[in-house]
Amino acid sequence: MSIIFECEYQGRRYAGLGIPVPGEPHTLHRVADGRLAAALVAGGGPEALSAAVARGTETVEVTLGDPELRFLPPLLPTAPDSGLINGFMGTHRSKFDRAPEPDEEFTPPNYYIKGFGSWLRMPDEPLTTPADPVWLLEEPEVALVYVNDDRGVPHYAGYTFGNDLNDIGLHLKNPWAWTPYAKLCETSLTPWLFLGPPPRTATGRVVIERDGRPAWEGPFSCGTDSLFHRVEDMTGHLFSYPALRRPGLVNYLLLGADKATYHDGFRIEDGDRMVIDVTSHGVVLANPVQYGQAETARS
Structure with a gap:
């Protein structure tokens, strides 16, 4: 089953796939506010959310515990x-x-x-x-x-x-x-x-x-x-x-x-x-x- 999340990093909104593992870098994809919700209601059901995350081509790598990383409610x-x-x-x-x-x-x-x-x-x-x-x-x-x-x-x-x-x-x-x-x-x-x-x-x-x-x-x-x-x-x-x-x-x-x-x-x-x-x-x-x-x- 796919898992996604959204977060703020250095004041900007990102999304990720899966659950980050402590101590290991995790890739975040830049997303605009409301972009994932728009992908859901446009059709394709929940799995459309995974595709919308992956389409975020601007990426950064972060590690759990980074003081600039803040998770958001889905x-x-x-x-x-x-x-x-x-x-x-x-x-x-x-x-x-x-x-x-x-x-x-x-x-x-x-x-x-x-x-x-x-x-x-x-x-x-x-x-x-x-x-x-x-x-x-x-x-x-x-x-x-x-x-x-x-x-x-x-x-x-x-x-x-x-x-x-x-x-x-x-x-x-x-x-x-x-x-x-x-x-x-x-x-x-x-x-x-x-x-x-x-x-x-x-x-x-x-x-x-x-x-x-x-x-x-x-x-x-x-x-x-x-x-x-x-x-x-x-x-x-x-x-x-x-x-x-x-x-x-x-x-x-x-x-x-x-x-x-x-x-x-x-x-x-x-x-x-x-x-x-x-x-x-x-x-x-x-x-x-x-x-x-x-x-x-x-x-």
């Missing part, structure tokens, strides 16, 4: 309101007491909007939370990436992996009203865009580090085989809403997570480092937790 435009982070809740089979019937009528899962694409964070960047969260929960998830064309038709680009950090303690205090507040923690994504259908299975381990040492760890599994609903039913329903089909919008759609630290009674604290090792796909997403500062509007 296909994120520079325009501040052209990306949307959103997702589904309660999607995993483990949260139901039964299996779905083969011809069962689709009931949409709970849905939330988390923020603009510019709010996304990359690996190793801090994830800021409210100043006084009740009980934080990391959520390793598959994130689908869609780009709307000029007519507002969504085009599937591929998938990546994210951490939908949220305050489950606040959510559980009032699930019908306070969930939007609970979701107001920053979200991280890996920059690697896998150019294939949503994975049936993605597995790995979560490690929460405190003071440089593992304080909690456990396995996780996500992917379409873990879901109660079919992805095509969820996305078909979601994109029936015109607001999500705004031309040019890049949509980062989180598919939900299984049980994790909270369900084991572990509390994530300020300064902890969350490490999500997606072993099945050879990628790691690590971010420190940073409590925000409380502020109020000034008149």
Whole structure:
């Protein structure tokens, strides 16, 4: 399966093929903002993205760790309101007491909007939370990436992996009203865009580090085989809403997570480092937790 990524290097936008290997030079191809998204919506499906990267004839070689190299969320435009982070809740089979019937009528899962694409964070960047969260929960998830064309038709680009950090303690205090507040923690994504259908299975381990040492760890599994609903039913329903089909919008759609630290009674604290090792796909997403500062509007 092909993998692409975008980044900034020395103040210019580039793209690459595959995942860079630490210590080895990796070729970057110069691309203009929006060029890859345009190639996707022009036709050819996700694989058109690989060809668009390779057509960038101006190249440079870089090595991971170069201080001038900064990775970007997949296909994120520079325009501040052209990306949307959103997702589904309660999607995993483990949260139901039964299996779905083969011809069962689709009931949409709970849905939330988390923020603009510019709010996304990359690996190793801090994830800021409210100043006084009740009980934080990391959520390793598959994130689908869609780009709307000029007519507002969504085009599937591929998938990546994210951490939908949220305050489950606040959510559980009032699930019908306070969930939007609970979701107001920053979200991280890996920059690697896998150019294939949503994975049936993605597995790995979560490690929460405190003071440089593992304080909690456990396995996780996500992917379409873990879901109660079919992805095509969820996305078909979601994109029936015109607001999500705004031309040019890049949509980062989180598919939900299984049980994790909270369900084991572990509390994530300020300064902890969350490490999500997606072993099945050879990628790691690590971010420190940073409590925000409380502020109020000034008149």
